Amino acid sequence: xxxxxxxxxxxxxxxxxxxxxxxxxxxxxxxxxxxxxxxxxxxxxxxxxxxxxxxxxxxxxxxxxxxxxxxxxxxxxxxxxxxxxxxxxxxxxxxxxxxxxxxxxxxxxxxxxxxxxxxxxxxxxxxxxxxxxxxxxxxxxxxxxxxxxxxxxxxxxxxxxxxxxxxxxxxxxxxxxxxxxxxxxxxxxxxxxxxxxxxxxxxxxxxxxxxxxxxxxxxxxxxxxxxxxxxxxxxxxxxxxxxxxxxxxxxxxxxxxxxxxxxxxxxxxxxxxxxxxxxxxxxxxxxxxxxxxxxxxxxxxxxxxxxxxxxxxxxxxxxxxxx
Amino acid sequence: xxxxxxxxxxxxxxxxxxxxxxxxxxxxxxxxxxxxxxxxxxxxxxxxxxxxxxxxxxxxxxxxxxxxxxxxxxxxxxxxxxxxxxxxxxxxxxxxxxxxxxxxxxxxxxxxxxxxxxxxxxxxxxxxxxxxxxxxxxxxxxxxxxxxxxxxxxxxxxxxxxxxxxxxxxxxxxxxxxxxxxxxxxxxxxxxxxxxxxxxxxxxxxxxxxxxxxxxxxxxxxxxxxxxxxxxxxxxxxxxxxxxxxxxxxx
Numbered sequence: 001x002x003x004x005x006x007x008x009x010x011x012x013x014x015x016x017x018x019x020x021x022x023x024x025x026x027x028x029x030x031x032x033x034x035x036x037x038x039x040x041x042x043x044x045x046x047x048x049x050x051x052x053x054x055x056x057x058x059x060x061x062x063x064x065x066x067x068x069x070x071x072x073x074x075x076x077x078x079x080x081x082x083x084x085x086x087x088x089x090x091x092x093x094x095x096x097x098x099x100x101x102x103x104x105x106x107x108x109x110x111x112x113x114x115x116x117x118x119x120x121x122x123x124x125x126x127x128x129x130x131x132x133x134x135x136x137x138x139x140x141x142x143x144x145x146x147x148x149x150x151x152x153x154x155x156x157x158x159x160x161x162x163x164x165x166x167x168x169x170x171x172x173x174x175x176x177x178x179x180x181x182x183x184x185x186x187x188x189x190x191x192x193x194x195x196x197x198x199x200x201x202x203x204x205x206x207x208x209x210x211x212x213x214x215x216x217x218x219x220x221x222x223x224x225x226x227x228x229x230x231x232x233x234x235x236x237x238x239x240x241x242x243x244x245x246x247x248x249x250x251x252x253x254x255x256x257x258x259x260x261x262x263x264x265x266x267x268x269x270x271x272x273x274x275x276x277x278x279x280x281x282x283x284x285x286x287x288x289x290x291x292x293x294x295x296x297x298x299x300x301x302x303x304x305x306x307x308x309x310x311x312x313x314x315x316x317x318x319x320x321x322x323x
Numbered sequence: 324x325x326x327x328x329x330x331x332x333x334x335x336x337x338x339x340x341x342x343x344x345x346x347x348x349x350x351x352x353x354x355x356x357x358x359x360x361x362x363x364x365x366x367x368x369x370x371x372x373x374x375x376x377x378x379x380x381x382x383x384x385x386x387x388x389x390x391x392x393x394x395x396x397x398x399x400x401x402x403x404x405x406x407x408x409x410x411x412x413x414x415x416x417x418x419x420x421x422x423x424x425x426x427x428x429x430x431x432x433x434x435x436x437x438x439x440x441x442x443x444x445x446x447x448x449x450x451x452x453x454x455x456x457x458x459x460x461x462x463x464x465x466x467x468x469x470x471x472x473x474x475x476x477x478x479x480x481x482x483x484x485x486x487x488x489x490x491x492x493x494x495x496x497x498x499x500x501x502x503x504x505x506x507x508x509x510x511x512x513x514x515x516x517x518x519x520x521x522x523x524x525x526x527x528x529x530x531x532x533x534x535x536x537x538x539x540x541x542x543x544x545x546x547x548x549x550x551x552x553x554x555x556x557x558x559x560x561x562x563x564x565x566x567x568x569x570x571x572x573x574x
Contacts (some may be wrong), residue, residue: 046422049422051425070549071428071430074427074428074429079422079426081422083422085422087333087420088418089340094336095414098329101329131494170524295461
């Protein structure tokens with residue numbers, strides 16, 4: 001349903017927002033697009049929605065290329081941007097009517113379509129109010145109602161629960177879950193529990209690169225991965241490797257390009273839970289291998305996740321209720 | 324076309340849902356009214372002089388009231404137009420509603436034309452309120468309605484051109500003040516271009532006069548509808564809309 005291939009976007013000034021992003025979403029699936037702030041989530045969403053062209057790569061929505069067949073692609077999607085695209089001077093009802101007509105809902109079906117969307121998003125009680133007088137949470141829900149009013153096969157939701165209170169968050173998550181099956185949904189978030197609560201599959205993006213694309217279980221099992229050490233040596237580690245391999249707690253040790261002339265690198269993979277840094281360092285010194293550096297690989301997926309989870313205190317506190 | 328009208332209607336409604344529109348209407352009518360009163364009293368004075376002493380040229384309503392009145396309708400429009408067109412696209416950009424318009428299955432030119440229509444209709448509506456002054460004249464005399472209708476036709480063309488220029492600058496920024504200032508400068512530039520024509524050589528003088536926004540109004544003010552002038556305003560408008568469309572598409 002959504003097919004993203006080697007998508008890159010470079011903004012003016014040469015700043016690359018996303019690089020070589022590829023993933024796919026099957027029909028009826030709810031895909032979580034997970035990443036810290038500034039990872040390139042919104043950029044990807046904007047390209048998918050046809051709002052912004054990619055620098056290179058292709059994105060196919062519902063069988064239509066968003067760049068070459070943009071009108072057909074746009075006709076098959078509902079989009080909730082980062083900031084809800086609402087007119088503060090309009091009433092909720094007028095606004096939804098305008099948005100539905102803009103998306104090609106025939107005149108005689110507009111009333112039914114928007115009352116359905118208002119019911120789903122819980123905004124029927126404010127339909128005559130001016131959007132500018134609504135709270136952030138309500139505005140967000142009006143934005144969501146706008147995205148689903150024309151009943152599009154594909155929904156692109158950029159951080160749909162931002163600004164909502166905990167009760168509303170649960171309601172919206174339930175709503176999104178209910179949309180799966182019939183609709184294909186891609187939702188971006190920086191909150192891990194949100195993905196766990198609503199999504200069947202997840203793409204993790206960090207600094208413009210996709211670092212994982214898997215089911216929730218697959219991600220969870222990958223999170224159990226082994227710790228890795230990177231050792232930099234002055235001398236060739238040929239004679240050192242067998243000894244490293246026989247150290248307790250070391251799974252494998254193999255030579256790796258250090259990237260600098262005259263230096264050698266060794267990648268040591270160690271069993272989960274064992275800290276072999278001291279042993280490795282002592283061995284290298286004993287063997288006179290010229291130890292220059294020793295570091296734990298910094299950005300494992302687990303680290304990325306930990307950072308993501310801890311970056312959002314409020315939702316972490318709510319996690320037990322959600323999962 | 325449906326989408327164009329939908330967008331035009333939305334923008335017209337949003338004009339009238341803010342107090343600014345009503346203030347502009349009232350202010351415009353008031354200022355033009357002051358000018359009208361002034362021209363009319365001067366006319367009465369010179370008409371009196373002419374009849375008493377047979378001095379100078381015989382004043383007419385067309386020459387002494389209508390022509391200066393429409394000239395000033397245009398001048399005031401020059402100040403009003405940027406304030407009405409500045410929000411058309413800049414506001415959508417600032418409020419992120421641009422994303423609603425440009426992720427809907429709608430062509431850029433439908434959006435641009437819808438906005439253009441809303442702005443033009445709004446300006447025309449404001450200008451049309453001044454019809455009360457020619458009507459007042461009709462109550463006390465016999466003004467030339469040929470001149471009046473031709474002048475309104477010319478002013479309507481000017482409204483379209485101003486809107487198109489304002490829309491272009493509104494598409495370039497999310498800052499409405501910047502859009503208004505740039506629009507005003509552009510309009511003023513194409514007004515004053517005819518001043519330069521006075522001092523230019525014979526060929527350049529024609530070229531500069533031909534480009535002048537106000538120079539092409541002269542015929543309308545005399546009650547003459549010349550296709551040259553219509554083509555000038557229309558092509559100016561279409562060109563500005565074309566640039567706006569490009570500006571929006573590459574965005």
